[in-house]
Amino acid sequence: MPHIDMQRKVNVIGHRHPDTDSVCSAIAYTYLKNQLGGNCEARRAGQLNRETEFVLQYFGAQPPRLCTDVRPQVKDIDIRRQPGVDGDMSLKAAWELMRSVEIDTLCVTSEQKELLGVITIKDIATANMDLLDTAVLAKARTPYRNVLSALNGKLLTGSDSGVIDKGRIYIGAASSDAMEAYVHAGDIVILSNRIESQLYAVECGAGCIIICGGVTVPQTILTRAQEKGCRVITTPYLLYDVAKLLSQAAPIRHYMKTEHILKFNLNTPVEEAQKVMASVRLRYFPILDEEGLYCGVISRRNLLNVHRKRVILVDHNEKTQAVDGLDEAEILEIIDHHRLNAVETVNPIYFRNVPMGCTCTIVYQMFLENQVEIPKRIAGLLLSAILSDTLMFRSPTCTPADEAAAAALSKTAQVDIPAYAQQMFEAGGDLTGKTPEEVFLSDFKIFSSGEVRFGVGQSIYMTEKSRAAAKKLIGPYLQRVSVQQGLPLIFYMFTDVPNEFTDLMFAGTDAGEIVASAFHVQPEGQTAVLPGVMSRKKQLIPPLMAAVQERIK
Incomplete structure (x- = not known):
């Protein structure tokens, strides 16, 4: 048996409209490969018939998962595992993150990794150009923590756990008398070191005053601000810089796209994803896992490195009998007992084709060759397939090797061949409720x-x-x-x-x-x-x- 790099999963699968040999050989060969250090999964290419259902139930084996197409899916691409971000993240922090990890799209998620929205660098640029909306921080319910972070500020009075829910941004560069006419309750006032302006802003009911230039704030101002419920923040930045930076404290949830988000799941065919990507001018697309939760992003560049699905074919070697998309998969092995009409492969492969009555007889011999013990459940499946394919040794395809394998397997499976075969064939012939x-x-x-x-x-x-x-x-x-x-x-x-x-x-x-x-x-x-x-x-x-x-x- 060849050595195969098993870091990526390998699907062991039979033909369409699977019979007992197709299913049981997939399960048994998967078990053998995994005992030898592989990473294989048995799959089936169609619905189970009643005979196979009886066999699996009799020996307590789970039916393989259905697989009707092996074309590459999004899960076969190198997904960029970019973590989701909190919607409260500021525009400034989002922009800095995008620059540091070289990405122009961030996905906003909940604590449970549910996708809430998407924000791009274009969205941030558009937000920063809207200079006339002085109420933006209140509209966005901006956390005070964002303000402190954006301004590298220090909070002298009040709590940083609240949000800005009212008021506008006002630059207090005018005289104190003029300020009284412009500043209203809840406003955020940007100020210099003029003490009288600071006091006027507090008395006018400002929700927060921001003192620029890193100057020391007198205790009288702090005491009065505490009494009036006004937060006081100091920042080392000058007034002009603060005016530019303050709007960048707004949370990205206010700007993110929440409807009609173009996204894919892990099972989306790559071909379908390519068509969608070609139709829009976006660079990154969110990916959802099997549970519908965010797990990363992909871009057009990722599509250049698609990993073909890896498959081992059992009980057939014809393309017409194989699952869809076989041309786009990497075939590693073929284990079969039918006539040769082999599919084309990119590389040389391990091809074991023996004129026996059943593929499971070949698999049984491979267990012996590799000195792997056959458990009772696997022995029962191998035996069932041999009895099915050889019609309990009546078929002209039956060989002495099939009969010898069945005799040995029946002892391990602890079943009487004639009695068990009768039950199995009768279960297969039951048409109750069938179309x-x-x-x-x-x-x-x-x-x-x-x-x-x-x-x-x-x-x-x-x-x-x-x-x-x-x-x-x-x-x-x-x-x-x-x-x-x-x-x-x-x-x-x-x-x-x-x-x-x-x-x-x-x-x-x-x-x-x-x-x-x-x-x-x-x-x-x-x-x-x-x-x-x-x-x-x-x-x-x-x-x-x-x-x-x-x-x-």
Whole structure:
């Protein structure tokens, strides 16, 4: 078994419309890889059939998570983990943060990391240009802590825990008499060292006076300010500087964008994100995790370094049977027992293809080769897949290696093969509450021969009653699925395990003639009886392929 860099997760996945072998080989091979130090996760490419559901429940195994597309997602990009900021942050602090970390967008979040808004450097520049709004600090309910921070100030009276909720900014450069006419209750007054102006501002009901130049404030002013409930702040900056800096104390929540925010989540396809980014003139976009909470930002630059999803294919090697987006994924390994119609890979890979009845037999041998102990649960899954794919050793694809593996696994799983197989096949044949589509797609694969594509489904039945019920349910559906799947030919195998034959139902142009030519039988209506035919892979597909190719010629 090859060594693989497992820092990033690897998806181990079977074919579309997964059967028991596809699912169980994914789970078992994932367990083996992880025991050897890997970072793998078993996935499934479609809905589970009832046989597989029975197997997983019987041995207490969790169904793999669904994965129908392996195209890159936002989670496969190097996301910039820029922390969210508090909405009370001042414009000045936000601008300084943007400069220090070289980013032009900040995401405002709650303590629980909920995305509340977004502010850009353009928003800050626009806010700083609005010089005539002297009530901006009150409108924005600016915390006094922001004022102290912006002015490098020191609070001499009052508390820094409050917010500015009324008043305007006034520069007290005029005479004291003139100031009385302009200063109103709650105003913020910027002053120099003129004591009489300071006192007048306090007496006029100012909510806060700011003394510039780092001068000492007389105790009489402080005492009167305390009595009037007026905060006194001193700052080393001169009056002109304070006038410029004060509006930058406003909190960014007053300016941030809160509606129609362009954002993505971790599962957003990269292709979709690229289209959105190309349509707007923004540089950074917030990212939300699976719980809808903020986790970082991405930019167009991040899209240049997309990490392909890493996959290991089990129980198939054909692109037509694989999940969507396989061309955009990195295939690391293929473990299979079917005919070769291998997908293209960028690099050389580990490809193990053995003519056995079941992929899980190959996986079992890999456990032995790597001297990894097989737990009871995994043994049960491996055994179930072998019994399913070999039709309890009746299929012509079954090999001595399959039978030997099953015998050994049955001891570890502590099950009696005949009794357990009977339960498993009966569970798979149960049609209660099933729609024709669900039954048909439970084990359905698409094959191609030249320019012709056709689909073949199969169901396994232990009793004549369940097989007849399935034929009655699926028969009328075949023509419709041919149109839905865009396939000119559709075949469905109703396989009778105890009596070892298959009723083959078909639909499509010349389907009857193709069946007659392939199997030398005379179909009746839309069905042909194929004695001894049990295996889709070995007994059905090769003759069908030959007949289709001959038809094309």
